[in-house]
Amino acid sequence: MDFSKVLAEAMLKRQAFFAKAKLNNTDCYRVFHGTVEGANGLNIDRYGDAWLVQSFHDTLNEDQLKQITHVLAQHGDYFVVYNDRSQKNSRVANNLVNEAQDYAMSEQVMHENGIAFTTKLRHEGQDPLLFLDMRIGREYMQKHSHNKAVLNLFSYTCGIGTAAAVGGAKRVMNVDFSSFALAAGQKNAALNKVESVCEFVQSDAFPALRQLAGLPVGGRRNQKLPKFPKLAKTTFDLVFLDPPRFAKSVFGVVDLINDYQGLFKPAMLTTKAGGTIVCCNNVAKVERQSWLDSLVRCVEKQGRKIINIEWLDCYQDFPSFDDNHPLKIVALTID
Incomplete structure (x- = not known):
């Protein structure tokens, strides 16, 4: 061709x-x-x-x-x-x-809306250290993070956390299992001189989330649990949840098709009243309205309510069939 x-x-x-x-x-x-x-x-x-x-x-x-x-x-x-x-x-x-x-x-440096990010087009992983279709998410976090405490889950190289810090967040906790990704995140923070507000927690998301939400940490089929960082129960003004399609560990299973709520519930519990949780689902076969409906039901089961819903749509450099992009991002403000 x-x-x-x-x-x-x-x-x-x-x-x-x-x-x-x-x-x-x-x-x-x-x-x-x-x-x-x-x-x-x-x-x-x-x-x-x-x-x-x-x-x-x-x-x-x-x-x-x-x-x-x-x-x-x-x-x-x-x-x-x-x-x-x-x-x-x-x-x-x-x-x-x-x-x-x-x-x-x-290692090279590139820029998005003036924010510097480290990039490496070939390395021990697979992707060049910044997912470009997530630009709208980083812009949202930069715009809405001023003077807020931010939790960035499945942070990868902390692009979301860096954008939030540049936007004036007072605290940013980045959580990811990969030391390689977090090291790149630390470089991003340094490039933008926001190291003082950024934290980097190397941990499986399940124990980190459950501790922050004040829930007990358990495992799959009573497996012996490895050591994990101890975290105090904490709530945040702004939470960003961007899990992979599927992942499995002794602590639990990430499954964006069948059990998004398994992650969403504790993440929502870490979100302050009046705070916002930004949820991402990158599985094309997941229909966005049915996915949103499942999130709303989960919030209501906890006796809380959603007071604002905002969809964040990918930019035109990532065209999609019938405007139905595989990556779905929705910001839910919860009372």
């Missing part, structure tokens, strides 16, 4: 978006979303001074990569890094040459 035409069309559609991004000091965004724009399984992003080309279904051949590089060069003379992730488990399978390899393996 010749990708030149569909990529050029996608770039043309984004011209107004690109101009606005430049004004807002944003140099990281999606330039081609193949599933919707004509090449299923091919995504192309800008990360600072690099174009990141990723194929998830089929390996690009040399001619196809040249076609893509030619179109991209018309929009910016940046490094082109190609990550072939078409193999099992979506791991990067290909080698790069010369400068592109050195660049991809080194």
Whole structure:
């Protein structure tokens, strides 16, 4: 397949978006979303001074990569890094040459709305340290965090927490199981000089959440529990819940299709009266209204009520079929 035409069309559609991004000091965004724009399984992003080309279904051949590089060069003379992730488990399978390899393996800095974030296009994990479709979530947190205590769950590299701190939060607790991700989060805090308000808790989400909510910590099938950080019961003004689709540990199972409430309930209990919990679900097959209805029922079962509902929709650099984006984000203010 010749990708030149569909990529050029996608770039043309984004011209107004690109101009606005430049004004807002944003140099990281999606330039081609193949599933919707004509090449299923091919995504192309800008990360600072690099174009990141990723194929998830089929390996690009040399001619196809040249076609893509030619179109991209018309929009910016940046490094082109190609990550072939078409193999099992979506791991990067290909080698790069010369400068592109050195660049991809080194830490770089990019910006979103003036906030600096560390990025690395190839590392021990899989993704480049910041999920670009979550931009609307980071903007919401920056806008609504002033003088608030913030809990950022499944924080990954703490982009949400960093945005909240830059927005003037008085306290930000980032919780994630990965020491690698939290180390990147600490760099993000340092880049933006907000280390003084940011905390980094390396923990399974279940024991962390249950302790913060004042609930007992248990395990699956009475398994022996490993050690975990001890946390005091605490409530927060603003809670961000962005779990992975599925994960399993001795403490519990994360399942966004069948049991979102298992995480939502303790997270909601950590949310102060009048506070807001922002919930994310990235599973395409989950219908957004039925998911919202399940959250409302869970709140009401706890004798509380939702006083405001705000959907946060992804930006136009991430187009979707019929405006039904797989990533659903809703902010619930709870009394």
